[in-house]
Amino acid sequence: MTVISILAIAVTLLIMIALAKPVGLYLAAAFDYAPNRINRIFSPIERILYKISGVREESQSWKMYALSLIGSNAIMIFIVYLVLRFQGMLPLNPAGIANMEPTLAFNTAISFMANTDLQHYSGESGVSYLSQISVLVFAMFVSPATGLALVMAFIRGLTGKAAGNFFVDLIRALTRVLLPVAFVSALLFVFMGVPQTFEPAATATTIEGTQQEIARGPIASFLAIKELGNNGGGFLGVNSAHPFENPNGLSNLLQILLMLLVTTSLPFAYGKMAGSIKQGRVLFVSMLMMLIVMTSISLTAEHVGNPALNALGIQHDQGSMEGKEVRFGEAQSAFYSVITTAAETGAVNTMHDTLTPIGGMVPLVNMMLNTVFGGMGVGFVNVLMYAIIAVFLSGLMVGRTPEFLGRKIEGKEMKLIAVTLLVQPFLILVPTAIALATNPDTISNPGFHGLTQALYEFTSSAANNGSGFEGLGDATPFWNISTGIVMFLGRYVSMVTLLAVAGSLAAKKPIPQSSGTFRTDTAMFGAVFVGVVLIVGALTFFPAVVLGPIAEQLTL
Amino acid sequence: MRIIWVTLRTTFTLAIVCCLIYNLAVWAVAQAAAPDKANGSLIRNAEGQVIGSSLIGQSFTDPGYFHGRVSSIDYDANGSGTPNYAPSNPELLTRTEKSIAEWKTENPDVAISELPIDLITNSGSGLDPHISPAAAEAQIPRVSKATGIAKDKLEQLIQAHTQGRSLGLFGEPAVNVLELNLAVQAAK
Numbered sequence: 233m234t235v236i237s238i239l240a241i242a243v244t245l246l247i248m249i250a251l252a253k254p255v256g257l258y259l260a261a262a263f264d265y266a267p268n269r270i271n272r273i274f275s276p277i278e279r280i281l282y283k284i285s286g287v288r289e290e291s292q293s294w295k296m297y298a299l300s301l302i303g304s305n306a307i308m309i310f311i312v313y314l315v316l317r318f319q320g321m322l323p324l325n326p327a328g329i330a331n332m333e334p335t336l337a338f339n340t341a342i343s344f345m346a347n348t349d350l351q352h353y354s355g356e357s358g359v360s361y362l363s364q365i366s367v368l369v370f371a372m373f374v375s376p377a378t379g380l381a382l383v384m385a386f387i388r389g390l391t392g393k394a395a396g397n398f399f400v401d402l403i404r405a406l407t408r409v410l411l412p413v414a415f416v417s418a419l420l421f422v423f424m425g426v427p428q429t430f431e432p433a434a435t436a437t438t439i440e441g442t443q444q445e446i447a448r449g450p451i452a453s454f455l456a457i458k459e460l461g462n463n464g465g466g467f468l469g470v471n472s473a474h475p476f477e478n479p480n481g482l483s484n485l486l487q488i489l490l491m492l493l494v495t496t497s498l499p500f501a502y503g504k505m506a507g508s509i510k511q512g513r514v515l516f517v518s519m520l521m522m523l524i525v526m527t528s529i530s531l532t533a534e535h536v537g538n539p540a541l542n543a544l545g546i547q548h549d550q551g552s553m554e555g556k557e558v559r560f561g562e563a564q565s566a567f568y569s570v571i572t573t574a575a576e577t578g579a580v581n582t583m584h585d586t587l588t589p590i591g592g593m594v595p596l597v598n599m600m601l602n603t604v605f606g607g608m609g610v611g612f613v614n615v616l617m618y619a620i621i622a623v624f625l626s627g628l629m630v631g632r633t634p635e636f637l638g639r640k641i642e643g644k645e646m647k648l649i650a651v652t653l654l655v656q657p658f659l660i661l662v663p664t665a666i667a668l669a670t671n672p673d674t675i676s677n678p679g680f681h682g683l684t685q686a687l688y689e690f691t692s693s694a695a696n697n698g699s700g701f702e703g704l705g706d707a708t709p710f711w712n713i714s715t716g717i718v719m720f721l722g723r724y725v726s727m728v729t730l731l732a733v734a735g736s737l738a739a740k741k742p743i744p745q746s747s748g749t750f751r752t753d754t755a756m757f758g759a760v761f762v763g764v765v766l767i768v769g770a771l772t773f774f775p776a777v778v779l780g781p782i783a784e785q786l787t788l
Numbered sequence: 789m790r791i792i793w794v795t796l797r798t799t800f801t802l803a804i805v806c807c808l809i810y811n812l813a814v815w816a817v818a819q820a821a822a823p824d825k826a827n828g829s830l831i832r833n834a835e836g837q838v839i840g841s842s843l844i845g846q847s848f849t850d851p852g853y854f855h856g857r858v859s860s861i862d863y864d865a866n867g868s869g870t871p872n873y874a875p876s877n878p879e880l881l882t883r884t885e886k887s888i889a890e891w892k893t894e895n896p897d898v899a900i901s902e903l904p905i906d907l908i909t910n911s912g913s914g915l916d917p918h919i920s921p922a923a924a925e926a927q928i929p930r931v932s933k934a935t936g937i938a939k940d941k942l943e944q945l946i947q948a949h950t951q952g953r954s955l956g957l958f959g960e961p962a963v964n965v966l967e968l969n970l971a972v973q974a975a976k
Binding site: 236237239240243244281284285286287299300303304307308311354356357365366369370373374399402403406411414415418419422423424425426427428429430431433434435436437438439440442444445446447448450452453456468469470473474475476479480481482484485537538540541544545546547548549550551552553554555556557558559560561563564565580581582583585586587588589676677678679680681701702703784787788 | 791792793794795796797798799800801802803805806807810811813814815817818819821822825826827828829830837838839840841843844845846847848849850853857863864865866867868869870871872873874875876877878880881884885888900901902903904905906908909910911912913914915916917918919920922951953954955957958959960962966969970973
């Protein structure tokens, strides 16, 4: 690894930091119901969409907001399912791809609507062009928009405002954020070499005289929303490791920035909405610290490489190159694996199954913690939940009633949060144990790594990430159904419980800040927050991580 | 009940906007502004026949050409993938030892210590169009012997087909194997 490779990562992080605050302020204004300049620009177009859709611009109760969110997503999952089941008979299918099998369609429909994009099919052979550009792209727009609506409603609750209207938030997320940014970045991707065509695969006669079929398609438009919406599902089987889906260092940079764009700006949007940017900045800095630590561990592990291969006497300055692409090298591959799991996107530019054990542990831990920025909207809601836990624990330690943004945290909220906290390890560890006991033949790598493969699959599903240790033979009814259920519960249970927390807090009378109030905008609070995240994470997952990646590292 | 009705209508509206308008708008601008790239950066020969894509690797076995990376799918670009061998998988070691043995027979003049790791590892996509500059250099003696092209000339060709880091910063320098081999073919 050269100094330039590390400098490139530092520059990327600096661009991310520079973008976070202005984008956050824009988001806060874009989702404000009071008249402002952004509303004046976008409202005329949106009114047309509301009219066609039958949306009334009226504030909903917390229950109605949650019901609209879950209800609309459930109906959309069903529509996506139907199109996948019948894609073989529908138009725009030049490769003649067959209908998707029921358990796989179940998995895929939930996967894309739950912002996970775990893929048990391969893009080249499993879905038609129609499925790709209609239902999958549709879900890739609507699921991040749902996440963005959720986080805005949640912050409104914490700051004592009304919930707003789910459908208005959903459409605003699309017209004001996702569609314009996706359109511009899709075109930038085309200029970098990403195809956007409806022509079928090209046939080439190679120099050595053999035939080569080259799959292509409308990849650029898919790719832009895949990264921006923290979706992560690839148009082609190997996702952003495919040269068409990530042709060079520049496209790689744009993908990383798109993954981080919204999720890193949300702390600032929150600070603005809470009336003090400092409230958001402390969370941003805490998460940035965790991100830098994760990046450093991953870079070191991949640079040291695989001792077993290095011992063969070859030249290994490039670090571990199995499952990596030359144009990215070890540094950009390791960095991408950290970002894609921090921002819960799940796009990959290197095969995570082939990462060194410690290099593979970093993405796993990112998904287990789910608080190193996290996915579109839901990630930051999770972060705020941990902030409330941090306040609660600090309150217990000094014997005062804990308050967050001037509202008392009481038994009701903590019960809902405790349920949310317990659901995640339950969704990861129990199915992993069942899978290892009942389906050992689907695991492709022997030894401790096999355990990590199953653990990774369920962690990725529960965290709605979608990357995988892809050696796993996961296109079976067992994996399709089990991960489908885990993705669904991992997405929607916490949405409901945390909206209930927001509703409950919004109804409380704010109490004025006094000298005894535990402040949530100081470095001290940032440290407590990180401590809580790490302690809760370690208590829950440490044994599983020791049995998987750490044990594997020790055997090399 | 109202939610169901609004959802169905919203789904319809958003399908028009996000699927139809968005995809087609990107497609129209892409095809007008950068048709070559939008159709897959295909390379054609003098007769106009497609001989590959500058972004997609091909399998090269002739000793007179530069070879690409290991591909478990043998550069079948109608799919993509790797065997996903974990670092602890014994098959990874077996395959690598086999690649090293083949290297020794094909390149008797170059020591193993000069064999870069990217040449004997499977790429992420199985379609990696590149090798590292060191991996190209290591093949100069073999290609020179098989084609009769001078080593200096091959050195120049490698440099001409090495793409640097994007903006001088992002990614790693890489040699495009297909484009390099086309130049080798022309120089023969």
